[in-house]
Amino acid sequence: MIESGARPKFMSLDHLYSHLTVKTNAKLVLLVLDGLGDIATQENGYLTPLEAATTPNLDRLAKAGAQGRMIPVAPGITPGSGPGHLGLFGYDPLEYQVGRGVIEALGLGLELKAGDIAARANFCTLNAQGIVTDRRAGRIETKITEDLCALLSRKIKKAGTAEVIIKPGKGHRFVVIFRGKGLEGPLTDADPNREGLPVPKVQPTNKKSAKQKKTAAVIADFTRQALAVLAGKKPANGFLLRGIAHQPHIPIFEERYGLKPACLAVYPMYKGLAQLVGMTKIEGPQTIAEQFQRCVAEYDNYNYFFIHYKYTDMHGEDGNFAAKKKAIEDFDAALPILLQKRPDVLAITGDHSTPCALKGHSWHPQPVLLVSACAGWDKLERFTETGANSGSLGLFEAKYLIRLMQANARMFDKFGA
Numbered sequence: 001m002i003e004s005g006a007r008p009k010f011m012s013l014d015h016l017y018s019h020l021t022v023k024t025n026a027k028l029v030l031l032v033l034d035g036l037g038d039i040a041t042q043e044n045g046y047l048t049p050l051e052a053a054t055t056p057n058l059d060r061l062a063k064a065g066a067q068g069r070m071i072p073v074a075p076g077i078t079p080g081s082g083p084g085h086l087g088l089f090g091y092d093p094l095e096y097q098v099g100r101g102v103i104e105a106l107g108l109g110l111e112l113k114a115g116d117i118a119a120r121a122n123f124c125t126l127n128a129q130g131i132v133t134d135r136r137a138g139r140i141e142t143k144i145t146e147d148l149c150a151l152l153s154r155k156i157k158k159a160g161t162a163e164v165i166i167k168p169g170k171g172h173r174f175v176v177i178f179r180g181k182g183l184e185g186p187l188t189d190a191d192p193n194r195e196g197l198p199v200p201k202v203q204p205t206n207k208k209s210a211k212q213k214k215t216a217a218v219i220a221d222f223t224r225q226a227l228a229v230l231a232g233k234k235p236a237n238g239f240l241l242r243g244i245a246h247q248p249h250i251p252i253f254e255e256r257y258g259l260k261p262a263c264l265a266v267y268p269m270y271k272g273l274a275q276l277v278g279m280t281k282i283e284g285p286q287t288i289a290e291q292f293q294r295c296v297a298e299y300d301n302y303n304y305f306f307i308h309y310k311y312t313d314m315h316g317e318d319g320n321f322a323a324k325k326k327a328i329e330d331f332d333a334a335l336p337i338l339l340q341k342r343p344d345v346l347a348i349t350g351d352h353s354t355p356c357a358l359k360g361h362s363w364h365p366q367p368v369l370l371v372s373a374c375a376g377w378d379k380l381e382r383f384t385e386t387g388a389n390s391g392s393l394g395l396f397e398a399k400y401l402i403r404l405m406q407a408n409a410r411m412f413d414k415f416g417a
């Protein structure tokens with residue numbers, strides 16, 4: 001009974017989940033087809049790539065699972081990959097905001113020190129007037145990026161008072177770290193986010209912060225030096241910087257959920273996201289079939305696996321409907337390798353939607369399929385956006401997916417009498 005005048009004590013929702021968590025031996029697997037969601041257009045017979053794809057293995061899972069749609073951040077907000085994945089891991093993307101540079105740097109195996117500023121970069125093509133004509137420089141091969149990064153590293157050791165560290169990633173992507181005293185993020189992006197515009201200057205997000213102003217000046221000096229080095233290179237004669245920030249503190253996944261997690265991803269950014277929350281990065285596999293094979297081999301060592309598949313997003317950004325459809329079919333063809341182990345809870349979804357018609361991320365809720373012994377059968381014939389609209393999971397925020405997975409793993413005690 002609450003005494004007169006006393007205020008009742010309410011625990012946070014995360015605290016309640018932790019309070020109710022019980023230990024089990026269940027195995028949970030999250031499969032993320034990056035940018036999976038899409039929209040139907042007349043041009044493609046009012047089908048999405050997921051609906052048009054031939055997916056016999058996903059179809060079999062759909063018949064024994066529950067479907068729904070997920071809002072990655074909030075209605076109408078288009079997420080980046082960072083917020084999209086943090087939501088899938090159960091971290092409110094509005095509460096835990098992480099710069100893409102930090103994520104990419106961690107994924108490439110770089111160790112960030114206190115005060116380091118990391119930026120995710122990619123080579124681009126500029127015309128004579130400094131206008132971006134190709135944001136990805138024709139998706140140059142990794143070897144070209146490695147050579148260009150080596151050249152920049154030889155020519156640029158410092159920017160302002162800061163040490164400069166450059167490391168290539170995959171394709172046209174690379175990372176720049178600025179290491180020195182008195183630096184602070186986050187800063188605005190040096191990326192117009194579309195062709196036909198000049199590259200904007202980096203600006204402080206807090207106009208009163210002397211440290212952010214200093215960091216912006218350091219990056220301006222780096223930009224001046226780097227553009228001089230790249231002048232005349234084709235097609236990569238410029239670069240874009242995004243997610244310029246320092247590393248924040250984020251609660252560890254295992255402590256938060258009582259699950260020992262592992263990550264199987266090919267691209268550095270997604271490895272970085274996993275490492276940021278304390279997942280073990282399992283290195284080596286390069287194809288989805290190899291990722292599934294490695295998951296089977298490591299199955300007894302972990303009880304939560306995050307497996308990332310990039311190519312649905314890549315082809316969506318290119319506006320290539322046929323290629324995105326084929327990527328989904330390739331994923332489906334490899335699924336039987338993983339299904340040898342029959343995880344107790346299997347969730348298949350995207351981190352956001354990347355409609356081919358829009359050639360970029362969008363706010364459209366992504367479809368999700370949840371399979372377990374107690375997920376409930378929606379009796380749907382296929383896993384599609386249309387089917388997901390009528391599924392029993394309904395429409396919910398992505399940050400609750402991990403909690404639904406835990407519930408289906410029987411990891412929660414009853415709440416209340």
